[in-house]
Amino acid sequence: MNIVLVGNQNSGKTTxxxxxxxxxxxxxxxxxxxxxxxxxSILNTDMTLVDLPGITSLSPHxxxxxxxxxxxxxxxxxxxxxxxxxxSLERNLYLTTQLLGLDIPILVALNMSDKLxxxxxxxxxxxxxxxxxxxxxxxxxxxxxxxxxLICKIQTNDYLTGKRPPIYLxxxxxxxxxxxxxxxxxxxxxxxxxxxxDANPLTDEIISSQNKLKSLYAEDLYEVFAEQRYxxxxxxxxxxxxxxxxxxxxxxxxxxxxxNKYLSIPIFLxxxxxxxxxxxxxxxxxxxxxxxxxxxxxxxxxxxILIDLGASAWSRSLLIDGVIAGAGVMMSFVPxxxxxxxxxxxxxxxxxxxxxxxxxxxxFRKFGLSGRALIPFILGSGCSVPAIYSTKTIENKQERDxxxxxxxxxxxxxxxxxxxxxxxxxxxxxxxxxxxxxxLLAILVIILSAVIIKYxxxxxxxxxFLSELPTYKxxxxxxxxxxxxxxxxxxxxxxxxxIVLSSVIVWVLISFNFNFVYGVPIEESxxxxxxxxxxxxxxxxxxxxxxxxxxxxxxxxxxxxxxVSSMQVIAGVSGSGDIFTSPMFSFxxxxxxxxxxxxxxxxxxxxxxxxxxxGELGSFKKVAFAVLFQTLFAYVLxxxxxxxxxxxxx
Amino acid sequence: xxxxxxxxxNCIKVxxxxxxxxxxxxRLNDLGITKGVEIxxxxxxxxxxxxxxxxxxxxxxxxxxxxxxxxxxxI
Numbered sequence: 001m002n003i004v005l006v007g008n009q010n011s012g013k014t015t016x017x018x019x020x021x022x023x024x025x026x027x028x029x030x031x032x033x034x035x036x037x038x039x040x041s042i043l044n045t046d047m048t049l050v051d052l053p054g055i056t057s058l059s060p061h062x063x064x065x066x067x068x069x070x071x072x073x074x075x076x077x078x079x080x081x082x083x084x085x086x087x088s089l090e091r092n093l094y095l096t097t098q099l100l101g102l103d104i105p106i107l108v109a110l111n112m113s114d115k116l117x118x119x120x121x122x123x124x125x126x127x128x129x130x131x132x133x134x135x136x137x138x139x140x141x142x143x144x145x146x147x148x149x150l151i152c153k154i155q156t157n158d159y160l161t162g163k164r165p166p167i168y169l170x171x172x173x174x175x176x177x178x179x180x181x182x183x184x185x186x187x188x189x190x191x192x193x194x195x196x197x198d199a200n201p202l203t204d205e206i207i208s209s210q211n212k213l214k215s216l217y218a219e220d221l222y223e224v225f226a227e228q229r230y231x232x233x234x235x236x237x238x239x240x241x242x243x244x245x246x247x248x249x250x251x252x253x254x255x256x257x258x259x260n261k262y263l264s265i266p267i268f269l270x271x272x273x274x275x276x277x278x279x280x281x282x283x284x285x286x287x288x289x290x291x292x293x294x295x296x297x298x299x300x301x302x303x304x305i306l307i308d309l310g311a312s313a314w315s316r317s318l319l320i321d322g323v324i325a326g327a328g329v330m331m332s333f334v335p336x337x338x339x340x341x342x343x344x345x346x347x348x349x350x351x352x353x354x355x356x357x358x359x360x361x362x363x364f365r366k367f368g369l370s371g372r373a374l375i376p377f378i379l380g381s382g383c384s385v386p387a388i389y390s391t392k393t394i395e396n397k398q399e400r401d402x403x404x405x406x407x408x409x410x411x412x413x414x415x416x417x418x419x420x421x422x423x424x425x426x427x428x429x430x431x432x433x434x435x436x437x438x439x440l441l442a443i444l445v446i447i448l449s450a451v452i453i454k455y456x457x458x459x460x461x462x463x464x465f466l467s468e469l470p471t472y473k474x475x476x477x478x479x480x481x482x483x484x485x486x487x488x489x490x491x492x493x494x495x496x497x498x499i500v501l502s503s504v505i506v507w508v509l510i511s512f513n514f515n516f517v518y519g520v521p522i523e524e525s526x527x528x529x530x531x532x533x534x535x536x537x538x539x540x541x542x543x544x545x546x547x548x549x550x551x552x553x554x555x556x557x558x559x560x561x562x563x564v565s566s567m568q569v570i571a572g573v574s575g576s577g578d579i580f581t582s583p584m585f586s587f588x589x590x591x592x593x594x595x596x597x598x599x600x601x602x603x604x605x606x607x608x609x610x611x612x613x614x615g616e617l618g619s620f621k622k623v624a625f626a627v628l629f630q631t632l633f634a635y636v637l638x639x640x641x642x643x644x645x646x647x648x649x650x
Numbered sequence: 651x652x653x654x655x656x657x658x659x660n661c662i663k664v665x666x667x668x669x670x671x672x673x674x675x676x677r678l679n680d681l682g683i684t685k686g687v688e689i690x691x692x693x694x695x696x697x698x699x700x701x702x703x704x705x706x707x708x709x710x711x712x713x714x715x716x717x718x719x720x721x722x723x724x725i
Binding site for chain 1: 667672674675676677678679680681682684685686687692693694695696697698699700702706707708709710711712713715716
C-alpha cells in the first residue's frame, strides 16, 4: 500500500512523517528531477509512506510544488493523508476541497489539535466529515496524540470512501458533470475543473459550458471556483474555541516587537551577533584549543605505540601527519557547528525565518532578489549544499538562478576553519568581532556580485512577495536535537571521507618526490613542484611566492575545510605543529592573511556545492559562469585588499 | 477604495481583484483573496514593504503592488 502525505508548508507534515515512520526512512528521488523527498514505511507495517513537498493549492507555483502534483496524478497512490493545520483551518481546508476532486481515498489529519479545546473540535470533525464525505481525525504530531489511532485507521481501511457530496453551487456542478462524463481518464472531476478554468478552451463543448457559467457569475472562472470553495469552508467553520485566539494573540504580541518598525532590524542584528559570537566565538575558541590538544596527545600516544611495534617511519607519518592531522583539524570544528546548526534550526522551526524574509524583502528586491533569498543565505552559513536545494521554494526562475549563484559566496561552516584560523592567529583579542565583520564583508560582496550578475543575465523584476506568516511555535526539543544530530553526522561523514582521502593524497605528494623517494626535503616534493607554478598567480595577493599556500587554496575545491588541514599537514611535515610558526607560513603579514582569507572565502566553492549548483541551475554554461565569476571576483578583491592594507603598513 | 489606501487595523470587504495578470490573480485567489473576504492591515515591514495582512484566520505577508489590485469597501 502506497500512502502520501499532502498538506500546506507549515502544516507539520514532516513531523508527522517522522512520527509515523520512526527511523525507517530514506531519501527518494524522482526520475529526472533533482527534487528529493522522503520515503519510509509506517512503524510495524509494510505500508510505504511518502512525504511530498508542501503545497497551498493544486495549481503549482514552483518546481517543488509541480513534483507534488505530478506524483499525486501519475503515481500509484492508494491513500492521501491530508495534513491540515487546525490553527489555520480555513486556508488549509482549501487544498482539501481541491483534493476531493481526485479519485483517491482521503483521510484528513487535523494536526496541532492539542492547541484547541477538546469539545469544540469534536463538533468540527463530525460536521466536516458529513459535508466532505471523507474521514477527519484529530491528531498532534508533536505531542504524539492520535497517532496510534491514525495508524490503526489506515491499517484497517477504517475511513470513508463513499461518494463525496458536491463542493460547488449546482450550476457549476452541472457543468463539471457534463465535461467529466466525456472524459476517459482517472481523476475526472479534477481534469473537468482544469478544462473549465482554461483560458484557451479546447472544444466547443467546453466553450459552451464556460459561456454558461460566465454569464451566471463572472468572466474568470478560476476565481469563481476559488470563491465557492472558500465560501463553503467559511460557512462550515465557526471559531468557537477561545484557545485559538489565545494562541494567535501571543503571535500578535511577539510580532508587535519583532516586526516593529524601529526595533525589528536591530533585534535581527543582535540575534545574528549573539548566534555567531556564541558558536564561533565562545564555543569555537574554547573547543579548538582543547580538541587540538587532545589530538596532539593522541598522536604522540599512537606514535609511541607504533615505534614500539617497530613500524617504519613512513607508515607512522602516513597515519599521524596524513590521516589524523587531516581528520583532527575537522573534529575540532564540530562543537561550534553543533551550536550553529542548533540556532539555525530554532530560527526555522519557531517561525522567525519567514519573518526575516518579510523584513528584508524590499532591500533584496533592489538587487533582483527577494526576501526569500535570505533563507538560503542564512542556511548557506551552515552548508551551501542544502542552502542551494532550499532555493526551490523561489518561484521565479531567474531570481532562483541568481540566488543559487550567490549562495556559495556566503561563508559556510566549512570556511569557518579558515576564518577562525587567521582571525585567532592575527587578531587574538577580538576574533568574534573579526568573524562578524567578515560576514558583513560577505554581504557587501554578495550585493556587488548580485548587481553584476543581474546586469549580465538581464534579470527583470521578479514576482512579488507572498508568504504566510505562521504563528510562533516553540521548537520541539526532541526533533530539534534529532535534526541537529543528523546534520552534524552528515558533516562528519562527508568531512572524514573526503578529507582523510585528500589528506592522504596530499601526504603522498608532499612526502615523495617525482622519483618516488620517501623523506625528501619538503621543497623537493611533488606537491612543491606543482605549487611552485601555482605560486605565481598568488603572488599579487601574498607578496611572496608560497607554493604551500597556493596548493592549500587549490585544495579548497575538494572541500573548504581542506585548506586548513592542508596547511596543517604541510606545517607538520616541515617540522612544526603550529601553522604560523612553521617556516612554510611564517611569511604571513596581517595584509596577506586577510587577502588570502578573502580569496578562500569567495572563490569557487567545493565540488559538492558545484554539483548542487549544476543540478539546480540545470545548465553547464551557467555553472561555469558562476564558478569563474566567483573566482575572478575573489582574486580581484584579494589583490586589492593586499595592496591597500600593505600601503597602510599592515 | 484600494486595499493599499487602508490604514493599519482597518478592515475592508473585497469587491474586486483587478489584475490583468491571471497567474498573479489566481495565486491571490488560492491564498483566500476572493470577492467578499474581509482583510485587515496588521502592519508594514520596516522598509515600508511588504505588508502584513490578516484574512481567513491567518496572516499573509504581501507586497504592496498587489494591494493596489484589490478593491473593496471599508467596514
